[in-house]
Amino acid sequence: MDYSLAFEVGSTLCVQVAIIVAVTLTLQRYVSDTRGSCQLWTICFVSLIALVAAGVLFPHRRLFEFPDGFSRQSVVGIVTWQARLVVALLVIWIAGTFVSILRRALFCVSLIRFLSLRCEELDAEGLTSLPVDLDRDGIANLRIMLSDEIQGPFCWQLHRPTIVLPRYMFDDDATTLRLVLLHELEHLRTEHPMQHFLQGVCSTLLWFHPAVWWAADGAELTREYLCDEAAVTASGKCADYLHALVKIAERCGSVSCSSMPRGTLAFGNRKSALVRRSDRLVMLNQTVSKPKSLRPVAAISILLLWVLAVQQVWLPTNAIASGRSDWSPWPTWTANTLHHFDIRVRDFEPFDERTRLHEWLESESDH
Numbered sequence: 001m002d003y004s005l006a007f008e009v010g011s012t013l014c015v016q017v018a019i020i021v022a023v024t025l026t027l028q029r030y031v032s033d034t035r036g037s038c039q040l041w042t043i044c045f046v047s048l049i050a051l052v053a054a055g056v057l058f059p060h061r062r063l064f065e066f067p068d069g070f071s072r073q074s075v076v077g078i079v080t081w082q083a084r085l086v087v088a089l090l091v092i093w094i095a096g097t098f099v100s101i102l103r104r105a106l107f108c109v110s111l112i113r114f115l116s117l118r119c120e121e122l123d124a125e126g127l128t129s130l131p132v133d134l135d136r137d138g139i140a141n142l143r144i145m146l147s148d149e150i151q152g153p154f155c156w157q158l159h160r161p162t163i164v165l166p167r168y169m170f171d172d173d174a175t176t177l178r179l180v181l182l183h184e185l186e187h188l189r190t191e192h193p194m195q196h197f198l199q200g201v202c203s204t205l206l207w208f209h210p211a212v213w214w215a216a217d218g219a220e221l222t223r224e225y226l227c228d229e230a231a232v233t234a235s236g237k238c239a240d241y242l243h244a245l246v247k248i249a250e251r252c253g254s255v256s257c258s259s260m261p262r263g264t265l266a267f268g269n270r271k272s273a274l275v276r277r278s279d280r281l282v283m284l285n286q287t288v289s290k291p292k293s294l295r296p297v298a299a300i301s302i303l304l305l306w307v308l309a310v311q312q313v314w315l316p317t318n319a320i321a322s323g324r325s326d327w328s329p330w331p332t333w334t335a336n337t338l339h340h341f342d343i344r345v346r347d348f349e350p351f352d353e354r355t356r357l358h359e360w361l362e363s364e365s366d367h
Contacts, residue, residue, distance in 0.1 A: 003083035005328060008318040009055045010089070014209060016051050016310045020044060021211040023306045025218060027299040034226035036296025038190065041219035043300060045198035047307045048212070052205055054311060059328045064316040075319050082317070093208065100204045111156065111264065119145040119164060131178035132185070139188050146170050151251040154266040155184045157193035166251075175237070176244045180267065182231035187265050192223050196265060221273060223265065228277055229284070238285045242278055249274040322349040 024044040028037045054060070070078070122144045127134060134142060143162045155163045163184045169177055187193070199216050206212040232238050248267060314328075321328070325346075330338070335347035 002320075003086045004079055004318045004320050005331075006086050006090075007082040008314060008321070008328070009060075010086070011317055012314045013052060013055050015315065016055075016313075017048055017206060017209055018211045019310050020047055020051070020303075020307060021215045023303060024215065027303055028218070028222070031295050031299045033293075033296055034222060034229055035190075036299060037222045038192075038195065038219075038226050039296060040299055040303060041215070041222060042195045042198065043303055044215060045195065045202050045219070047303070048202045048206065048215075049198065051307070051311060057331060057334045059330050060314050061312055061327055062314060062316070062321060062325075063312065064314075065323060066316045066319050066321055070319075079319050082319075096207050097204060100207045104200060104204065108158075114147075114149075115145065115156075115162065115164070118149055119147045121145050130181065131174040132181045134185075139185065142188070152248050152267045153180050153184055154264040155187050155193070156264040157188065161188045161193075163188075175240050176247065179231050179235055179237070179241050179244050182234050183227045183267065184265075186227040186230040187223065190226065192227075192265055195219065195223070221276065224273065224277055225280060228281055232281065238281055242281060245274050245278050245281075320349060324350040 021044065024040055028040055031037055031040065122130075127144060130144070139161055141160050143160055145162060145164045146167045147164055148167050150164065150166050153163065153165045153169065155161070163181070165177075165180070169180060199219055202212055203216055228241070232241050235241065318328075329335075329349055330345045330347045332347060335345050338345050
């Protein structure tokens with residue numbers, strides 16, 4: 001992959017990511033259903049990863065060509081500028097990705113140490129004393145732990161689904177404890193840790209993209225909305241749940257509850273989110289429930305169609321793209337892998353007048 005092709009892929013992927021996130025946000029408003037919205041965000045994150053993988057590993061169709069009319073000197077200047085920009089941006093992206101991976105690895109190690117050293121796992125007797133029926137939820141190998149060092153509960157899953165509760169909550173009234181457990185169990189039941197992992201992959205690969213930041217915030221809030229609704233529906237006690245939210249918000253305001261559970265599904269890691277969730281529950285409690293519709297299915301279908309359409313559109317930024325082929329060359333790394341298995345693919349631009357730009361660049365450098 002030469003610099004011009006790398007610029008073509010990178011610039012187009014940035015636009016494709018922005019479009020898919022914008023479409024997901026629009027469809028989320030159309031769906032107006034938290035479960036369907038969560039599914040939309042999962043498909044959004046999977047689609048973003050797929051777009052990046054397809055752009056980097058496979059050739060793409062060129063529906064538009066680089067505009068004609070530029071002089072030889074102008075085209076050489078564009079290609080030279082693109083090469084320098086690609087090198088600079090690649091260095092910045094590698095550095096940012098390395099920092100992001102390192103931070104996430106440190107969070108994971110810190111969390112594992114926190115669970116093993118500063119949390120106490122409930123024994124069989126403690127589990128039976130909980131005000132929920134864990135057997136009915138059917139979450140295999142569930143672990144519930146207590147800690148004196150957090151103010152808000154959170155759940156996490158790597159090898160084993162885990163719910164961590166503040167010790168004060170375990171010793172508090174059974175109603176609040178039951179509502180919080182219903183919320184956390186819904187996270188695990190609907191596989192939100194997997195969505196959170198996909199979100200983390202996107203945030204690591206595309207750490208620089210504002211649309212990915214908005215997608216992460218939107219998905220996080222949607223997950224909490226869904227679990228809030230599930231807890232209220234299962235208990236039938238909206239007022240008690242609002243009281244639990246207020247109690248946790250007050251404790252989070254006095255003692256930070258977001259320093260430890262980073263990288264987890266925390267119940268109240270942002271006070272502003274707790275306020276928005278409370279306002280939403282009040283609004284839902286005053287609204288007559290509507291029957292389920294086919295909007296989530298329609299929205300998911302529309303999003304997938306947008307992904308397929310957007311993947312076909314690539315910006316015509318490559319000045320040395322050959323007009324003799326409607327497809328870009330295979331990237332070097334995948335082409336070499338296929339060549340290793342005696343599968344021959346085109347990893348070069350077919351020769352035409354534009355490919356002479358390489359000769360022009362060499363002649364310019366000789367001068």
